[in-house]
Amino acid sequence: MPSVSTQITWIVVGYAALVAVLAIVVAARGLERPSWLDQMAWMLQLLLVVRALAGLGPLLGDDHPDSTSTYVGYLFAAVCVLPIAIRSVDGDRATWSSAVLAVAAVAVGVIAVRLEMTA
Amino acid sequence: MSPVATERRSGPHQVLLAFYALFTLAAGARAIVQLTTQYDDAPVAYWLSLAAAVTYALGWYAIRSAAAGDTRFASVMLWVELAGVVTVGTLSLVVRDWFPDASVWSDYGIGYGFVPAVLPIAGLLWLRRQKSTHLARN
Numbered sequence: 001m002p003s004v005s006t007q008i009t010w011i012v013v014g015y016a017a018l019v020a021v022l023a024i025v026v027a028a029r030g031l032e033r034p035s036w037l038d039q040m041a042w043m044l045q046l047l048l049v050v051r052a053l054a055g056l057g058p059l060l061g062d063d064h065p066d067s068t069s070t071y072v073g074y075l076f077a078a079v080c081v082l083p084i085a086i087r088s089v090d091g092d093r094a095t096w097s098s099a100v101l102a103v104a105a106v107a108v109g110v111i112a113v114r115l116e117m118t119a
Numbered sequence: 120m121s122p123v124a125t126e127r128r129s130g131p132h133q134v135l136l137a138f139y140a141l142f143t144l145a146a147g148a149r150a151i152v153q154l155t156t157q158y159d160d161a162p163v164a165y166w167l168s169l170a171a172a173v174t175y176a177l178g179w180y181a182i183r184s185a186a187a188g189d190t191r192f193a194s195v196m197l198w199v200e201l202a203g204v205v206t207v208g209t210l211s212l213v214v215r216d217w218f219p220d221a222s223v224w225s226d227y228g229i230g231y232g233f234v235p236a237v238l239p240i241a242g243l244l245w246l247r248r249q250k251s252t253h254l255a256r257n
Binding site for chain 1: 130136137138140144152156
């Protein structure tokens with residue numbers, strides 16, 4: 001059975017993909033960014049924080065990652081990217097702001113996979 | 120915020136800016152880690168990754184300036200970036216010895232789903248549209 005952190009990673013990746021697809025659909029339809037998309041993005045951020053906390057395990061235990069600096073970089077990026085993206089579209093609910101969230105959601109999904117690969 | 124200000128702030132350049140910020144972070148972090156921890160493995164590739172990170176940072180600034188109306192820097196910077204991706208991508212295929220490890224632009228950015236190759240082209244297309252919009256306004 002996969003470890004808890006691996007299971008959280010796949011939940012993060014699946015949820016990030018869902019957020020990205022919905023954000024792209026909203027942008028493609030030319031709609032203003034709905035508040036539920038923001039709520040979904042913050043929920044994704046919460047999952048990323050949980051993943052990052054679970055990711056502290058390998059750093060504190062005996063089984064260190066192959067490249068600690070790379071691993072810490074991915075941990076840091078995993079929790080920083082989405083808030084920066086949300087902040088950058090703060091007060092702007094125009095169509096393209098949803099596309100920015102889509103880019104950020106794809107990015108954190110990829111970061112979560114890379115984090116798992118380097119653990 | 121006035122409708123004109125919102126119009127100027129919002130647009131496809133926001134997506135480009137998001138990508139450029141991400142790639143500045145990704146390429147920069149990668150280059151710094153590789154240059155500091157495994158420099159002797161592939162110094163050329165790692166320095167080129169750092170050059171890519173600097174290019175993305177400048178590209179981010181260039182697009183931001185172009186969105187505000189000043190397209191001069193972006194007109195140069197996006198071509199420089201495209202030339203970098205094409206040159207490094209081609210060299211990584213032709214002179215394999217120079218790249219024992221991959222750089223960000225190796226094989227035209229295959230490690231990043233070819234986004235590094237698509238990004239300057241998308242930027243130049245946006246810039247072309249931005250210039251015509253700017254001309255039409257004036």
